[in-house]
Amino acid sequence: MTGNSSTFVLVPGAWQGGWSWQPVARRLRAAGQQALTLTLPGLADGDSPTGLHLSDAVAHVVSEIEKRGLEQVTLVAHSRGGYVVTGAAHELAGRVTKVIYYNALVPERGVPLVDENEDYSVMIKTAIAASPDGSMSVVPEQVPLLLPDQTADAQRLFFELLVAQPGAYFLEALDVPAVTTLGIPAAYILSEDDRALARPGAEFAARVGLTPVIIPGGHESMLTHPDDVTRALLAA
Template sequence: MQPVDRHVAGYAADGGLRWLSVDCRLAAEHPHPTSVEDAHAGLAWLAAHAHELGVDPYCESRSSVRAAVAAWSQGPDHRPDQMAYRRSMTMSGSSTTFFLVPGGYQAGWSWQPVARRLRVAGHDALTVDVPGLADGDDRTGRHLSEAVDHVVVEVERHDLHNVVLVGHSWGGYLITGAAHRLTDRIAKVIYFNALVPARGVALIDENQSYSAMLHAQIEASPDGSVAITRDQMPLLAPEWGEQARQLLFELLVPQPGAHFTKPLDVDDVTTLGVPVAYVLSENDLVLARPGTEFAARLGLTPVTVPGGHQSMLTRPDQVAQALLEC
């Protein structure tokens, strides 16, 4: 049995499915279109034997077993273990909606690579743009409470249930505040390289060095916002090359200062009776405190993934897998 067959057999076993593996002739000894012809021969055989297998290859009946087609590359960069994150709960019929909240200076685009992988794994995944952080938004007069309200409104507007709230970085404040108002809709809360707010403590007060820097930027800005500077990019994306850092820098927008200066007046989410997890990148250099300290506020040891603060962009496979398994 080929390695990929072992993985497919596992998926089929999870869902009580029948599966057929076509032993195609391989390139370069058998060039195109040999593999296409072999795949077609396998489908033709399946259609001819569909009745005895109890398979509906034409997908006409809702009661019979239907057919699906998949392919696997033999290239050196494609390994069966890269498919592992697809397994999760897709065969169980228990679908979860991952609601992905971005960190500071970013919008929903920062979660898109992970969101796609969660959808491949059989779940719904929604990203959200927080007011003041989407392209072209006015940043004046924005408040932390408004950002929390927006998360709550979006979950309710889509009438979501069995929701996994995931917050990156500053987004930890938003999922904490929102979770207290969505207890009947959420299944889990996951902090990803995120701050876990202490009641009554604003982000700006979590670190004295950060506090002085952020206060200075807010006072100097005409609209009271805070911006990432170019010399901070190696900390934000330590494993990125210069061109990739420049691209990320161009995508970031200034943050309304009040997002950082206002605290939450709620307890941590462990008081809500819902499962909680903390996922931490091994080389996160940005958080106001070590991620292990934030996880400890929840009584947790972090689940670790490779990469830096933005590893949902550089390591989406591993991050998606961690979100599915933690």
């Protein structure tokens, strides 16, 4: 994955690692594309979430792309990864040819994720304040919002794969404008039964002047409907 080959760089959302993108990555490669799945700092097995900042997550994506010499990169953000991808795109001038937001937050300059939804704000701040390491974990009752179309057994398995999220990833904002100000094309893909976003996906898409492309499934449809997600990424 070096030189001038085009590469999909797949950035996960909160509580997840690159494993969440594996079904889609395999399908992209089977379709003749290059694909790289990333795990952000603090979210690999055994990582500590302590002391990490949003800037660390952005720097990790930038570093992984630069050290591999990747060009013609399509940055793909899931969920909270929209913040990371937006920040990284501003530091990868000349390397990124498209940004795709998939069930993702499109950040506004100076607005942290925690301020996108009043109910989420209370929940997130309370959980982080109660955590000894400043992190936030998913509780089992929240998992059906992420996998609304799956069985209880599948939801329990998914819960076991999640790890605590560094709290600053939710609390810190970006000081950059929308990626479209860079002249980079953008696309927005939205699952029809997404129940987890802080705002309706159409509102986030409108921030970059887009109407969402609708696909089946819920917030984690890259795991439950990987064929649909892959087709949408290739068509974006």
